[in-house]
Amino acid sequence: MVFDNESKDLTQDEKFDVAIIGGGPAGCATALSLLKYGYSVVIMEKTDYNNLRVGEILPPKIQVPLSYLGIWKKFLNENNSSPSFTILSSWGKKELHENNFIFNPFGKGWHVNRCQFDAFLAHASESAGSRLYLKAKLVSFNLEDNNWKLKVACDNKLYHFKSRFLIDATGHQSAISLQFNANKIVHDKLIGIVCYLSPNSKMTSDNHLLIEAAECGWWYSAILPDQNIVVAYMTDADIYKHGIKKSTTFWNDELQKTIHTKSRLSSYPTQYILNVYSASSFHLDKVSGKGWLAVGDAAIAFDPLSSQGVWKSLQTGIHAAEAIKKYLENKENPLEEYSTWINKIFCNYLLERQKFYSSEKRWPDSDFWKRRN
Template identity: 30%
Template sequence: MRAGVSHDPRAMPTRFRRHSLPRQSLAFHPTGQRARRTEYFFVEASDGVPHAADLRERRGDDGDDDEWQVGSVRAPSLDVLVVGAGPPGIATALALHARGLRVVIAERRVRGTRGTPGETLPGRVRSALDALGIADVLDDWSCTPIRSHRARWGPALRERHLAHDPDGHAWQVDRDGFDELLRLRAVERGIDVRLGMRCTSVVPETGGWRIALDQERGRSSLRAAFVVDATGRSAFVARRLGARHERCDRTVAVIAGILGPAAARCGSTLVEVCPDGWWYAAALPSDDIAVNFVTDAALVPVGASARTGALFDQLCNAPLIERYLAGCGSPAWLRVVSAAPAVTSPVAGAGWLATGDASSVHDPLAFSGVTKALEQGLSSAAAIAAWFGGDPLALDRYRAAAEDDFAAHLQARRACYAAAGLSRFPFWRQRAASSAPSLARTSAPWWPMTITGPHRAVPDPAHDAPAAASAAHVPA
């Protein structure tokens, strides 16, 4: 039974277009024999659900006795392939798996190699983890409660106690350990997580995509009806499909792991501004201290020793951070990473979407990296489930919501940097006036190949409702 036939040559792979003819037309070879042609249509599976497109070759006239032969393009072997096993990829996969979709996660890393000593999660992260049914990961020893937050954002020092915060206290986590906990929960739920598999290409084909994966044992490929880009800032899949990922400015973070002892500082964080940027420090479960200095890339020298020296030179402008680090040793390691807000456009297309940092990156001042990733994973799953359910506007709504969220974040970021009262310095003046990259809003499908979503009835459990992402806020 055919659920829909496409005769549009643009909807077919290039190698098949020369065989495509309108249904009503008759084409003859010079010898008088009827030409061969191909048609695309959805094939009804054994369970009665038309869930995958197939290619068949039709010979003869339009009568009922025509012979149909299965061509070389087979049905997708899974519903969704998630590229990237970070928090957004795991969240998307867990939510889709709960809805009954077949999901595989491909991750290029075999084990955690982020190299970041820790990350602070706000209290609202528990709501996202509760929605995924994995809030117990916060009970692990590697997740340390943060009960107070001090910040000198401007002339005055403010301290905020989180005991009575509506969202509860925050957590300081080791990112490698936290990501590993999320992957273990996904495996326990029965999701196929494949580590050490690097995505090298994403090629459209009938009914979905063929994704090439490289691993130590060689190259393999998977067919999927839908692909999710959860590759982080690289936005590998989205950029391969023609999207652009652009940064707003040249903000970077100099990250260092300072050897302890940090027991007296455990349970609190500190933020302090200075003319060339701002500092953030927090104690880790390992009794060491994570220190971030957010500044402009032009102010960071080249070379490890020069960067270490420049980092300590900046301490003279941050007396609170200097006292916070009193008695600590030298940095165990130091690295520089991009900390600039960035956005991908478009963030979704026919049969694919980007989530997490592959969609947009918020300023680290928002303290929402992992939380935003989990929340957007939930909203990604809701959009994908609606697409599988036959909603033609599901991805358009997801794209518009992502664009609006990023615009709201930039507006809050400008207000936050202006509130520091340091606009006389170039770093602060530029960010208080920064704007989004000039990427056009694309409400219409941009991918030239039309991929129709399988019309499967997908349950919509209440706990999969997307959580609203929050914008940056001025530290208090």
């Protein structure tokens, strides 16, 4: 967006307790939690929720944070999700293994359209009392006299805000934190090459998540609520770059080497549009500072294999709100406590990640698996 400050209106300063940059799950969970504490919140989201968003699988325990945020029943009533009762995986051996959610204390998991799910969270936050700006671009921000002064371009206007606290919820970009000299500690080169396909005919009930390991990565696929299927090939960026140099049909070539994923896609068209996104695991070496902190993927990013990305984002938002409340009440060391908790969460995740990847031993000479074993 190009803003012409000579021809457009300039709004007066509006004051909020907390300004959140980013309206994804982490930002919205933080907002909903802060509203429960009685704080005023403004959310600035750079999109209108019509962009590509991946991470369509919600684990059964998603019920816990959504219930805490007071929107679990709304989620169930939205009709924008479909239940997932089973994970089928070919991992460590070519045969499929079934992990039935019926044995999970929270029951079934969920498949969602992420654009619709994120928009649902944003509008729930707005209905609860937060101010929401879509297609908003943060122009500048600086700290003066313990208050943040922000300029935001939206709807061909320049908005001026003041807030007592600032939250980086910009996802993998970590756009705010990096300006505070935080550094990303990246643990791998994982990317996802994703496509969405519509069935050639009406599908039968097929609500499982399918995961299939391959020589140079792994595949996942799931039927979405609209009956389209999302298919992703997870590999390392350099492997993909080398592969497409050798063959322009690299993604399909790798698909043909699979057993279960190829079979599942037999009733889908062979034409597709691929989207590539970063899926690397990383953490920031600094997730908080004077009057600010990072939440969700802006602070720590998980491998999609964990299916914990959205759950983690909601949880960090809830914990962040508690830390901010203590900070604004001048309690001792709440941001340090939050940072310690974030580090603990990520360390535990790395242990689980290592355990899962090390259980696949069929391709000992593959760079992808050697890097993880």
